[in-house]
Amino acid sequence: MTASLSDLFAFHRNDGLAVGAPDRPWLTYGGLRDLASHSVAALHAAGVGRGDRVAIVLPNGPEMATAFVAIAQGAVTAPLNPGYRLEEFEFHLSDLGARxxxxxxxxxxxALxxxxxxxxxxxRLGHDAADPAGWFSLRAESVAPGEPDRDTARPRDVALxxxxxxxxxxxxxxxxxxxxLAASAHHVATSLALTAHDRGLNMMPLFHIHGLVASVAASLAAGASVWCAxxxxxLKFFGWLETARPTWxxxxxxxxxxxxxxxxxNADAIERAPLRFIRSSSASLPAQVMEALATTFGAPVIEAYGMTEAAHQMTSNPLPPRAQKPGSVGLPAGPQVRIADEAGNRLIDGLGEVVISGPNVTPGYEANEAANAASFFEAEGQRWFRTGDQGRFDPEGYLTITGRLKEIINRGGEKISPLEVDGVLMDHPAVQQVVTFALPHPRLGExxxxxxxxxxxxxxxxASIRAFCAARLADFKVPRRVLLLEEIPKGATGKLQRIGLAEKLGLVSPA
Structure with a gap:
């Protein structure tokens, strides 16, 4: 499929509901198309056009969602985390070449x-509380020099x-x-069987590919609605369920x-606002959490596997009547997914590095020949991208990720998957959350x-947690240190991060 982001919502009914938010009227598809036109005209008036890079620094919510979609019609979007410090903004704005x-x-x-x-x-982006969710105006406080390219975006143009x-x-x-992006949005919408009757509740940060594609773009591709928290x-989630009435x-x-x-x-709220399914992505979902979610909400839990370089989705567990397998990220759901030799440029069967090829895959890292040479290779007449994840397929074609290759713990030559240890620890009745990580060791390495x-x-x-593990794991896999914390440090998108955790927890000195 060759399409642009604007094609995702070009033909839906004018009065169809597109974007919602707390205490705001709905923005229709007709309104979203008008907003895109107004936004592109405002960009041109500010000297910004096709190919120019526009950083978007907005709080999460409907305006962030619609700004991404609308600005991409006339320029290149670069959403940034509004929580960055000054040095981080300077680095990102400079490195991205923002205009x-x-x-x-x-x-x-x-950011200013x-x-x-x-x-x-x-x-400057402004809106009124009485405006439909996501409706905004753009005002140029300063203008870029020169005449902008006023052509509309094309499928092969960079959008994000x-x-x-x-x-x-x-x-x-x-x-x-x-x-x-259009291909990935359609892949998500197809794998979840989204229709105009569906409504997604978005809580994901919209400076991240998960929220931008899986929540926003996939909903628009299906003519569905997305309600942006x-x-x-x-604490507010269950109230949002009852207010927004999402299907997922x-x-x-x-x-x-x-x-x-x-x-x-909040059992009453769950009963009053039933979900068709729940989706999880961007990090491994413990099997115990998947099963608890399914039982609690009476809905299937669809774990998917995505990453930025794939414009998000690569595989997904299927909807019923097919099985949702705890511990698996499901079946290929858009691109081709294979296993490759971790060192050689060849496709193999069994355990190895997960690789992908398809219309949703980035053409390559920008201005980084070394990274492209290491991450892409040709095999069987196609160009494959190395994900950096280790995994294997089961006999039914479901993919299981055994870990990030750079996160695999090497203890004196013994390779240990942190995900395997996580899974055992999550079976402990007192454990709610866990992240297994490498701790430097002077003799064993890790x-x-x-x-x-x-x-x-x-x-x-x-001691009791280590004993629990010792009864279920080989001795070399049992954690030598178990830290009991009130909260585990997370990244900006809510993901637990293994790399650098020993340093963050003060177990080793910074390099």
Missing amino acids: AIVLPEGYDGP TAALRLGLAVL ILHTSGTTSRPKIVPLLHRN PGFDA YTAVPTMHQAILARAAR EVAAAVVLREGMAADE
């Missing part, structure tokens, strides 16, 4: 300081640029074309776990450690 920035009316924080230092055109997480090295720039709040929501595992922790006292959050009202100590 303009979109900021809320009245904002005078570090960075933009002024770099000489960017500044556009994001940085990789850069946990252990300088972040890489990932350009995603309109056709990459102002971010994740487990998508989230990362830590969000699901926070929801489960409050589900018992040792196994785990950070654990206990269930409310339950008790356990390090």
Whole structure:
């Protein structure tokens, strides 16, 4: 399929509901198309056009969702985390080559300081509480020099640029074309059988590919509606269920776990606002959490597997009547998915590195020949992208991820999957959340450690948790350190991060 983002919602009914939010009227598809036209005209008036990069720094909510969709019709979008510090804004704006920035009316924080230092055109986004959700106006506070390219976006134009997480090295720039995003949106919508009768509840950050594609773009591709919360709040979640009446929501595992922790006292809300399904992605969903969600909500839980370079989705567990397998990320759901030799450029059967090929895959990292040479290869007449994940297919074609290759713990030559240890620890009756990680060791190179959050009202100590593991794991896999924490540090999108955790917890000195 060759299409642009605008094609996703070009032909839906004018009066169909598109975007909603707390205490706001609905924005229709007709209104969304009008908004896109107004936004492109405002970009042109500010000297910004096709091919120019526009950083978007807005709080989570409907305006962030519609700004991404509307601005992409006339320029390249670059959503940034509004929580960045000044140095982070300066790095990202400079590295991305931004020409303009979109900021809320009245904002005078570090993003503005960075933009002024770099000489960017500044556009102010304003809206009124009485406006439909997501409706906004753009006002040029300063204008970019020169005449903009006023052509509309084409399928092979870049629509979105994001940085990789850069946990252990300088972040890489990932350009995603309109056709990459459109393909991935259709892949998600198809795998979830979304129709105009569906409504998604978005709580995911909209500077991240999960929320932008799985929640927003996939809903628009299906002519469905998306109700945008102002971010994740487990205390408000059950009220949102009753207000928005969604048929589904998508989230990362830590969000699901926070929801489960409050589900018992909100059983009435769950009963009054039934869901068709629940989706999880962006990190491994513990099998125990998947089963608890399904039981609590009386709905299938669809774990999917995605990453930025794939414009999000690669595989997905299917809807009933097919099985949703705990511990598996499901079946290929859009691109071709294979296993490759971890060192050689060849496709294999069995355990190895997960690789993908398809219309949703980025054409390559920007200005980074070394990364492209390491991440892409040709085999069987196709170009394959190395995901960096280790996995295998079962006889029914379901993919199981055994871990990130760079997160596999190497204890004196013994390779240990942190996900395997996580799974055992999650079976402990007192454990609510866990992340297994590598702890540097002077003789073995690395040792196994785990950070654990206990269930409310339950008790356990390090010795008892280690003994529980010792009865279920080979000795070399048993964590030598178990840290009992009130909360495990998370990344900006709510994901637990293994790499660097030993340093964050003060177990090793910074390099």
